[in-house]
Amino acid sequence: TTHPPHTTTAIVNMATSLLVRRSTAAAAAPPRTLLRALPCVLNSGVALPSYAGLQLGPAACVGAIREKKHKPFHNMYRANRMKEIRKKQQEAADAEALEALDGTAALNVVKREEPKVGTTPFQAARLMRAFDVFPEKASTVTFWTRLNVDLSRESVRGTCHLPHGLKSDIRVLAFCPDDEVEEMLAAGADYAGITEPLRRIGTGWLGFDRCLATPNIMPQVMKVARVLGPKRMMPNPRSGTVVTNLKGAIQEAKGGTLLEYRAESEGEIRAIIADQNFSDAQVLENLKFFVQTLLRARPRGSSGGGGAPGAAAGGSKPLIPGAPATAAGGDAQDSYFLEAGIQLGSDGPLVRMDTDSIMPASVGYFR
Numbered sequence: 059t060t061h062p063p064h065t066t067t068a069i070v071n072m073a074t075s076l077l078v079r080r081s082t083a084a085a086a087a088p089p090r091t092l093l094r095a096l097p098c099v100l101n102s103g104v105a106l107p108s109y110a111g112l113q114l115g116p117a118a119c120v121g122a123i124r125e126k127k128h129k130p131f132h133n134m135y136r137a138n139r140m141k142e143i144r145k146k147q148q149e150a151a152d153a154e155a156l157e158a159l160d161g162t163a164a165l166n167v168v169k170r171e172e173p174k175v176g177t178t179p180f181q182a183a184r185l186m187r188a189f190d191v192f193p194e195k196a197s198t199v200t201f202w203t204r205l206n207v208d209l210s211r212e213s214v215r216g217t218c219h220l221p222h223g224l225k226s227d228i229r230v231l232a233f234c235p236d237d238e239v240e241e242m243l244a245a246g247a248d249y250a251g252i253t254e255p256l257r258r259i260g261t262g263w264l265g266f267d268r269c270l271a272t273p274n275i276m277p278q279v280m281k282v283a284r285v286l287g288p289k290r291m292m293p294n295p296r297s298g299t300v301v302t303n304l305k306g307a308i309q310e311a312k313g314g315t316l317l318e319y320r321a322e323s324e325g326e327i328r329a330i331i332a333d334q335n336f337s338d339a340q341v342l343e344n345l346k347f348f349v350q351t352l353l354r355a356r357p358r359g360s361s362g363g364g365g366a367p368g369a370a371a372g373g374s375k376p377l378i379p380g381a382p383a384t385a386a387g388g389d390a391q392d393s394y395f396l397e398a399g400i401q402l403g404s405d406g407p408l409v410r411m412d413t414d415s416i417m418p419a420s421v422g423y424f425r
Contacts, residue, residue, distance in 0.1 A: 176412035178422030179345055179400075183338040185409045186402045190334075197403035198224070199332035199341055201348060204397040205325040212357035214321035217298030221347055222340045223314035224333055230311050231255060232304055233271035233279050233293065245305040246312045252278055259285055269293050270307050271300055317348065325396070327352070334402065342423050345400070350418050356394055 177185065186199070207214055232247040233255065242250035249255060249266060252275060259282045269286065271279050271293040279293060286292040293299040297318055301307040310316045319329045331344040395413040415422030 176398075176410050176415070178415040178420075178425065179342055179411055180338075180423055180425055182400055182409040182411045183341050186400055186406065187338070189407050189409070190402050192405075193334065194403040194405065197334045197406075198330045199334070199336065200328055200401045201331045201345060202326065202328050202397075202399050202401065202408065203352070203395055205321055205327065205352070206394055206396050207321060207325045207357060209321060209325060214325070214327070214352070214355055214357065215296055215319065216351070216355050217316060217318045218348065218351040219310060219315045220317050220331065220344045221315075222332070222336065222344055224330065225335075226314045228268055228311060228314070229266040230308055231266040231269045232308055233269065233275050234304060235275070242304065242308065245308045247308050256282055264289065264291070266291075268311055269299060270304060270311065272302060272304055273300060276300060319348075319352075331400075341400075345416070346418055346423055349395075349416050353394070353418070 190197075205214060229248045230246070232242040232245075232250040233252055234242050234250055236251050236253055239250045247270075256278065262285075264285075269279075269291050276293065283292055297320075298307075298316070317329055317331070319327055321327050329348060331348055332341045336344075393413055395416065397410065398413055398416050399408040399410040401408045412422070414420065
């Protein structure tokens with residue numbers, strides 16, 4: 059159908075006003091009324107208007123016709139994609155925070171249902187070196203073990219002198235009468251005396267790593283027990299820091315052979331037995347000596363013995379070394395060492411060892 063001339067003129071005027079409001083001819087889609095009336099405008103013979111001295115075509119009057127389907131302002135596909143990206147970023151941030159919080163402990167986590175594959179000390183020393191891809195400066199060898207003890211009723215603590223001493227800059231404070239200060243300083247102590255050290259400790263000074271004392275001076279040292287006790291630096295006969303031969307104790311502490319150990323938490327003991335400059339033979343000698351020390355310090359109430367491998371009665375040898383026994387009774391209840399391993403540096407993995415092979419009579423130190 060054809061529209062009257064006045065209607066056609068009105069349509070053309072509407073298209074012109076739409077063009078003026080838009081900066082370009084390729085603006086948003088025009089109303090449907092203009093699109094439907096476009097054939098009538100072309101057939102009516104009405105002159106199309108001009109704008110800025112240019113003769114406008116039909117498409118310019120009514121705007122560019124969009125061929126694609128109308129796209130909504132809210133794109134749900136983009137929203138879902140952004141949601142996935144944010145979720146991945148949050149997961150990555152949580153993983154980094156967990157790793158920073160746990161440090162290297164997450165690397166040594168072993169699930170309860172997984173068999174704990176163990177090696178001999180001879181093999182563990184070589185595996186420990188093999189995993190040391192990026193050596194650390196002044197890294198140390200740490201021996202870790204979990205003992206079958208009940209710390210609520212008994213304790214495992216003490217000192218020993220390793221066959222091969224560690225080079226360490228330990229600061230020693232020797233509690234002695236004031237008239238023996240020069241003598242103790244000449245023996246190697248960093249600080250000595252009783253009056254001045256007690257005064258400085260009372261003000262919060264803790265510029266030392268180990269305290270040594272004689273039995274006759276301990277009543278005066280008890281004045282600072284509230285300061286040294288929580289720091290685990292209080293001289294104690296069981297830790298080997300209350301001695302009769304103060305000079306010899308100073309030389310042993312400065313020589314690096316003195317090792318103090320203590321079972322904590324669920325019977326766990328961590329002790330530094332070597333450093334990265336030690337040979338494998340020296341590491342194994344210190345390890346064997348420390349295991350002997352722990353066996354001698356075993357409480358009477360704890361189970362387990364220090365016999366050769368397979369000494370536990372009533373149990374079959376597991377197919378995987380270090381895996382729990384399947385027979386009734388089991389090795390877990392007859393063994394004093396429940397788990398054991400060595401680690402080089404703070405970033406190295408914990409190389410687990412078979413608890414039977416770390417016994418002093420085992421051949422695991424040679425193959």
